[in-house]
Amino acid sequence: MLTSVFGVKGETKDYYIVFLSNQSVNKASTHISILSALKGSDLDAKKAHVYSYTKSFNAFATKLSESKARELSGMDGVQSVILNQYRKLHTTRSWDFIGLPQTARRKKLESDIIIGVMDTGITPQSESFNDDGFSPPPAKWNGSCHHFANFSGCNSQVHNAELFGLAKGTARGAVPAARVAMYKVCWASSGCSDMDLLAGFDAAIHDGVDIISISIGGLTGAYTNDTISMASFHAMNKGILTVASAGNDGPSLGSVTNHAPWLLTVAASGIDRGFQSKVVLGNGKTVNGIGINGFNLKQKLYPITSGDDVAINSGSQESARFCLENTLDPRKVKGKLVRCKLETWGSDSVIKGLGGIGTIIESDMFLDTAQIFMAPATMVNSTVGETISDYIHSTRSPSAVIYKSEQVKISAPFIATFSSRGPNPGTKHVLKPDIAAPGINILASYTPLQTLTGLKGDTHFSKFTIMFGTSMACPHLAFDMVCMRKATPMSSRVNQNAELAYGVGQLNPRCAVSPGLIYDMDSMSCVQFLCHEGYDGSSIASLIHSKSKIDCASLLPPLVSEDAINYPTMQLTLKNKKGITTGTFRRTVTNVGRDKSTYNATIRAPKGVNITLEPMTLSFSHTSKRRSFKVTVSANVNGSKKLVVSGSLIWRSCCNVVRSPIVILNPQYQNS
Known part of the structure; x- marks a missing residue:
């Protein structure tokens, strides 16, 4: 177990995070000098200084008055000053239910996978984190082990795990040989502060994790000044996928959090156990x-x-x-x-x-x-x-x-009532949540330092407990890198909000073996997306730490698609007026299957919606070959009395089936 702890219990909220340009020297001494110029003395600067982020970001956290924060934002080299805010904290059967039994074949390279988890921390003494027989951390690991958790393994299989005799079985993770790097960024009394979260991302990116799992949310700011959005963007630039929980504010529509397109947002579904x-x-x-x-x-x-x-x-x-x-x-x-x-x-x-x-x-x-x-x-x-x-x-x-x-x-899968829903409050063009994973009645390792309920008079302790939340669903996805193309479809009859509740459907862990086609997304496509969304060049420059303002006019291609991003799902939002709304979606897929393969398309369009595709066939001569296609969707605003209707594009080869939901959203019915 690789652990780090960030934050001081009981922090107040008059703290700010200051991002500097790449031209500024990225050292704590430089950050103190900037504060000294603001405060008038080195002593006052050191008292106000909280963190310096010097590994993956050029930023620092400081305690300031609002007027001083405004003054600081105008200083040379300062790109943005963001108020520190506090966010909400969002097994034995689940893996078998979604199709990954204990007998599944394992790969030797799994022991090199490091998953960075940001949460309230763990109990290192738990049997679930027993590292007996584990080799030292892989050479890519740049971090250190905290003194009370100086071991390198995790995800051990625990036999005969249970609670009150219920859910009895083997508690296990999907990849038992993988490593877990735990970053404690949340506190029971005060929640999860932005400055602690940024410290966690700063360390995790530098330490060499492959995936970041974060079950924290609650804020829905602009993509260019939201801490999780900004930090996960930098993680993406380093080849690190951030998997985040959708939130527990369902069934309210538009309640989904962590909805930036470069985040994988996970909804919570139920398994067949009640x-x-x-x-x-x-x-x-x-x-x-x-x-x-x-x-x-x-x-x-x-x-x-x-x-x-x-x-x-x-x-x-x-x-x-x-x-x-x-x-x-x-x-x-x-x-x-x-x-x-x-x-x-x-x-x-x-x-x-x-x-x-x-x-x-x-x-x-x-x-x-x-x-x-x-x-x-x-x-x-x-x-x-x-x-x-x-x-x-x-x-x-x-x-x-x-x-x-x-x-x-019980009958399953189904989306949990508490699981947060779309439509995406950040953009009308990107479907969120992305995918669903088990998040109800999950047997999980538990701390012996607290009673099962935490209520007055409770005297019951256990090594395991049964929990629910999108925070339970998120880790199910973290091991999988991402299998959105091959998720198991879910029923819109069972889940009335359809894709707004479950995205592409239920996690299918076996798809990692042979996904067939993938939708690559790099930082440039994300910048083009932000330009298309109307973000100004200065705010985008702050997000990507560019020394100069981004010129959106030169970056957007001549034929801009409906969403300007290479996303595996497509969402057309109808205009609130009579007539037909038409959207064009341009996508590029990369072959990660057989060297020579041909995919033929099937279009499934809901009643009243016309969907066309060019071309209808994609041929690949070798692995890593890329092919592009265009989807045109036309729908009448009066064609449906539902908030959402959905179709799909399905690519089939001899060996793979790759499905992309096509969602038509009619916002005039969101509050009906």
């Missing part, structure tokens, strides 16, 4: 709830009541429905099961603290994820909740029991 708890009522009726409840109640039945029936007084009755602290009468709760409506997590802790037996939580949200409970509890939808309420109020002595959770097989 966790249910059976509830038996005193009248003999049985209902099922969702969640992870590892408790065996001793009696067959217990008295049951509703939160609003055991309020301290009539004034607290409304809040008591949600079983909030200081709203319930302990005498009426003790020894009973309590039905509570969900407002915030933790009602199981409140009920246990008052001497209650357990909790039945009613909600129509989060029903596709299994919450871990610290006491006997389960979650039911409002229909089941009303059934339980009707029973409680139909008899003088209502009773019930909650049984220990069981593992059940």
Whole structure:
């Protein structure tokens, strides 16, 4: 395990990140000199200075007033000054579910792969990070190992991993021989600051990682002044792919974060494993709830009541429905099961603290994820909740029991309710998220330093826990370099937001063996994209650290396509007026399959949409040969009453199938 720690717990927000031009000397002493000229003395400059980024960026972080930050932005050699902001933090079955069993053939070169992970850190003592038998880090590694984690391996397979007897199996990563370089850039109390994130990228790029996995988001600034966007652009220039989580603000439309085209943005999907708890009522009726409840109640039945029936007084009755602290009468709760409506997590802790037996939580949200409970509890939808309420109020002595959770097989894949959706808030031309990967009910290594729930009164610790979030989906993609061309299609009938929820579809890890064709994207195509999007030459120069302003007029080709970028998906956004919208998409693919191969195209167009392609056949004489094609899409704004309809372009050879979704977005239905 290769680890680094960045940041000071409890940092305030009056910090700025200062980017300098390439002409400036990239040394900490130079950064102090610039601050000294601003502050008036070396002593004040050193007090204000926080970081110098000297490995991969020419930048520094400093504590300043707003007026001093404006003054600094006008100094020679300073390209941009960005306010430091704080971002949100976003197994045993998942790999088998998506088609990568333990028996899959491995490649010897896998031990040279280094994945840089930016998050809250890990517990190096965990069995999952056991490096017994690992060779030293590959020669390309330029970093160092922290004193408390001085070992080089990771991703070990742990047998008989489980939580409360659930999800039992072998906990493993996709590439067990790969290395993990952990960069702690987030803190439980303050989140993830931009200046710590930049320090992580600065070190990871210099250290020699192959892939960066970042499950952090929350801000959606312009691509030229957003820290993750800027840092991942520099990583791309060094040949490093950044894989990022889409966010956990679904199902709201337009909630996707980390949506720059040079980032691989991952949505969260469900696997075919769920966790249910059976509830038996005193009248003999049985209902099922969702969640992870590892408790065996001793009696067959217990008295049951509703939160609003055991309020301290009539004034607290409304809040008591949600079983909030200081709203319930302990005498009426003790020894009973309590039905509570969900407002915030933790009602199981409140009920246990008052001497209650357990909790039945009613909600129509989060029903596709299994919450871990610290006491006997389960979650039911409002229909089941009303059934339980009707029973409680139909008899003088209502009773019930909650049984220990069981593992059940469910229909999958599907996109998690919490997984953030498009449309892309940064541009109407690029589809985001890009792809989906398992992010629900994932068994993950856990710290022994914290209880399973972190709630008051919880006394349960475990080496493993079950988690959900796009932060769980992101690492599934990180090993794969990227297989967007061969993802498994998902159903728009199951997921009503279609590609806005899952991109090209579910991760297919076996495609890494033979992807066939790839869509290469370099920094110049990204610059052309930014020019096409209307970014000014100065802001683009700041992003790429150019010493002179970018002349967009000279960089855009004569025949500009709809999106001006070589992306594997195509999105046409209809204009909010009557008539037909037409878009042209120019793409270039590179052959990474057989030396001699021919691909024939199939177009699938939705009703009311016309899609044409030139040419219909691509022939390659050798590997690395490139071929270009043009796709023209025409659609009527009145042709559909849906937000999104989709078609596809499919290239087929003797040995490969390469699919590109074509999405038609009708923004007038986004809020309907």
